[in-house]
Amino acid sequence: MKAPTDEDRTMQLEVLGVGGAGCRIADSIRAAEPAEHSFLTDVTVFDTDEAALNRTVIPESHCVQYGLPDSDGGLEGDLERGLTLGREYADELLERRDRDHPTADAILVAVGLGGATGGGTAPALVATLQQRSDVPVYVLATLPADREFDATADTSGSGPGRHTRDPTAETPPRPNAATNAIATLERLDGVASAIICFDNEAWLHPVESLADARDRCNRELATRVEAVFAAGERSDGAVAQTVIDASDVRRIVGDQSAIVTLGYDDLAVETGGSRFGLGLFPSRPDVETSEAVSAIETVIRKGIRGKLTLECDLETAARGLLVVGGPPAWLNRQAIAEGRQTLESTLDGAGVLGGDAPRPDGESVFAGVVLAGVESDRLAALRAVAERPPEP
Numbered sequence: 001m002k003a004p005t006d007e008d009r010t011m012q013l014e015v016l017g018v019g020g021a022g023c024r025i026a027d028s029i030r031a032a033e034p035a036e037h038s039f040l041t042d043v044t045v046f047d048t049d050e051a052a053l054n055r056t057v058i059p060e061s062h063c064v065q066y067g068l069p070d071s072d073g074g075l076e077g078d079l080e081r082g083l084t085l086g087r088e089y090a091d092e093l094l095e096r097r098d099r100d101h102p103t104a105d106a107i108l109v110a111v112g113l114g115g116a117t118g119g120g121t122a123p124a125l126v127a128t129l130q131q132r133s134d135v136p137v138y139v140l141a142t143l144p145a146d147r148e149f150d151a152t153a154d155t156s157g158s159g160p161g162r163h164t165r166d167p168t169a170e171t172p173p174r175p176n177a178a179t180n181a182i183a184t185l186e187r188l189d190g191v192a193s194a195i196i197c198f199d200n201e202a203w204l205h206p207v208e209s210l211a212d213a214r215d216r217c218n219r220e221l222a223t224r225v226e227a228v229f230a231a232g233e234r235s236d237g238a239v240a241q242t243v244i245d246a247s248d249v250r251r252i253v254g255d256q257s258a259i260v261t262l263g264y265d266d267l268a269v270e271t272g273g274s275r276f277g278l279g280l281f282p283s284r285p286d287v288e289t290s291e292a293v294s295a296i297e298t299v300i301r302k303g304i305r306g307k308l309t310l311e312c313d314l315e316t317a318a319r320g321l322l323v324v325g326g327p328p329a330w331l332n333r334q335a336i337a338e339g340r341q342t343l344e345s346t347l348d349g350a351g352v353l354g355g356d357a358p359r360p361d362g363e364s365v366f367a368g369v370v371l372a373g374v375e376s377d378r379l380a381a382l383r384a385v386a387e388r389p390p391e392p
């Protein structure tokens, strides 16, 4: 991460991770930051579980253990305890951040909903951040998978069920995960500027434990965060035709606790440049227009229509953002403008912004999509589980 210069208008994001999932996701976002341009001012992680903190590659100076003395193991799903700790420690945790970095344009708090440490601490942490800073505070939240809390889940992997119960001891079942997740979402409503959701249920393969899937899921999530939040004008000579800056992201993602889902697709393209950075071969200047148009159309279509971090009815989205990036020679302006119109018509006329993100060193064309203010059946299903009366 480098300090932004005056010419560098890439949006700058501070990431805070809280609880086991939040820390691992923050770790993945940090790992996904491209060496050639920075978009993170700082990354700090907070957990009651010291052993979990030590398993991240975040420098020790940015890992903060709190709440339980010498704790290995966390709060094991006791949300009331997590909420109490959150209220007690929110101020202190924010004080313990390293302040020796430029002010960010937005703060992203990563958390896994379903547990107690992250889900308990996040509401107080986000509320305190909102009081102390002028920038939006977005929450990046995972939703629990059915196999974590659903005792009737098919455990064989061969039955008609869509899922299997998590078979590993490392991620034991969390019977109250849905209840905890909905309780935390309700507390974040009206507090977080927006809540970007990642539904673990949709991203786990049928016969796969969360422990096996989580690194892959976290990488997928980090790629999408980078595509959207690292757009903007760059200081290395790559100037976007249409710059997406922090206020554009703010306009779309919003400040009313909107539920947000992210789409993404990429396609490897030939660049002709030296892979070893020796600059011996110039970047391929002669990309066929039809090839560039086809690559851009493909990633935009799949970015909109492919798998989202939270499945939803696209027409319910109140706002949308499209970022198309890649090597400059591949960024066909007309195809990008048409993609923006496609997103607009898909969202039934909702407000849409679009821009490009030139990546001179990139080896693929990509589309990052933000859909904000969506309604999702998955959230309704989790709410129904949370409201179900307890079994006698």
Ligand SMILES: Nc1nc2c(ncn2[C@@H]2O[C@H](COP(=O)(O)OP(=O)(O)OP(=O)(O)O)[C@@H](O)[C@H]2O)c(=O)[nH]1
Pocket: 018, 019, 020, 021, 022, 024, 025, 048, 073, 074, 075, 076, 077, 078, 111, 112, 113, 114, 115, 116, 117, 118, 119, 142, 143, 144, 145, 148, 174, 177, 198, 200, 210, 214, 215, 217, 218
């Ligand atoms: N995508 C993703 N989801 C995770 C990961 N780890 C845990 N989860 C999800 O996040 C939820 C909360 O788990 P943790 O973050 O470990 O829990 P915690 O906040 O530390 O709380 P306690 O363990 O109860 O103290 C789980 O129910 C899972 O659904 C991860 O690395 N990636």
